[in-house]
Amino acid sequence: MLAATIVPAMPHVLFPTPFGTCGIAWNDTGLTGFQLAEETEALTEQHLARKARSQPAAEPPPEWVQALIDRVQLHLEGKLQDFAGTALDWARVTDFQQAVYLQAQAIKPGYKKSYGEIAKLMALGNEAARAVGVALATNPWPLIVPCHRVVSAGDKMTGFSGAGGVRTKTRLLALEGAELLSE
Numbered sequence: 283m284l285a286a287t288i289v290p291a292m293p294h295v296l297f298p299t300p301f302g303t304c305g306i307a308w309n310d311t312g313l314t315g316f317q318l319a320e321e322t323e324a325l326t327e328q329h330l331a332r333k334a335r336s337q338p339a340a341e342p343p344p345e346w347v348q349a350l351i352d353r354v355q356l357h358l359e360g361k362l363q364d365f366a367g368t369a370l371d372w373a374r375v376t377d378f379q380q381a382v383y384l385q386a387q388a389i390k391p392g393y394k395k396s397y398g399e400i401a402k403l404m405a406l407g408n409e410a411a412r413a414v415g416v417a418l419a420t421n422p423w424p425l426i427v428p429c430h431r432v433v434s435a436g437d438k439m440t441g442f443s444g445a446g447g448v449r450t451k452t453r454l455l456a457l458e459g460a461e462l463l464s465e
Contacts, residue, residue: 291335291336291337292307292308292309292314292315292334292335292336292337293308293336293338293339293340293341293343294306294307294308294315294327294330294331294334294336294337294338294339295338295339295343295347295351296323296327297351297354297355298355299319299354299355299358299359300355300359301318301319301358301450301453302318302319302320302326303319303323304316304317304318304319304326304354304358305326305327305330306330306343306347306350306351306354307330307331307334307336308343308344308347308371311369311371311373312368312369312370312371312372313347313350313368313369313371313422313423313426314334314335314336314371314374314422315333315334315336315422315423316330316422316423316424316425316426317329317330317333317334317424318424318425318450333422334422346369350365350368350426353365354425354426357391357425360457362391362392362458362459363391364390364391365387365425365426365428366387366388368423368426370383370423370426370427374422375420375422378413378417379417379420379421381404382400382404382414382417382418383417383421383427385403385404386418386421386427386428386429386431386432387427387428389428389432391428391431391458391459391460392458392459392460393431393460394431394433394455394460394461395431395432396411396432396433396434396435397411397412397414397415397432397433397434397435398411398414398435400414400432401413401414411435414432415432418432425454428454430450430451430455431455431458
């Protein structure tokens, strides 16, 4: 009889920000999940644990995770940070998702791109814009991979799967100084 190998759950911690309590999960490779604040701290932790398959950390986070937490807090205070160099556990996503996420990471704070523009940058036709949107909707690292900076072709605030939906997307873009159109 073969012994079952038990894979320990990834650790996670919650931390306060001006947007509410956020959460972060990691392993030795990089981040395995990030959770923007939900309505309650319990919901934030529940969603992070489910998506990242993580559990509360038994020890304080490693230095690199704490440094990232500090940067997220600064960003959400309005002191903008670029998270493009963050170590991510790419094994958690498909090659297509990774390609989309790398394009999103290239969008600097205060700027936006459309789903179609990202598809074109990936040498795909405009018809791939929907597939780009689907990939961004499953982003395990919102804010770190700034899916909120991707908007519809008409510059409309559509499709944000993070807590608070389009309202949070608009709030993040406004914080970053992006030009927003009103109807």
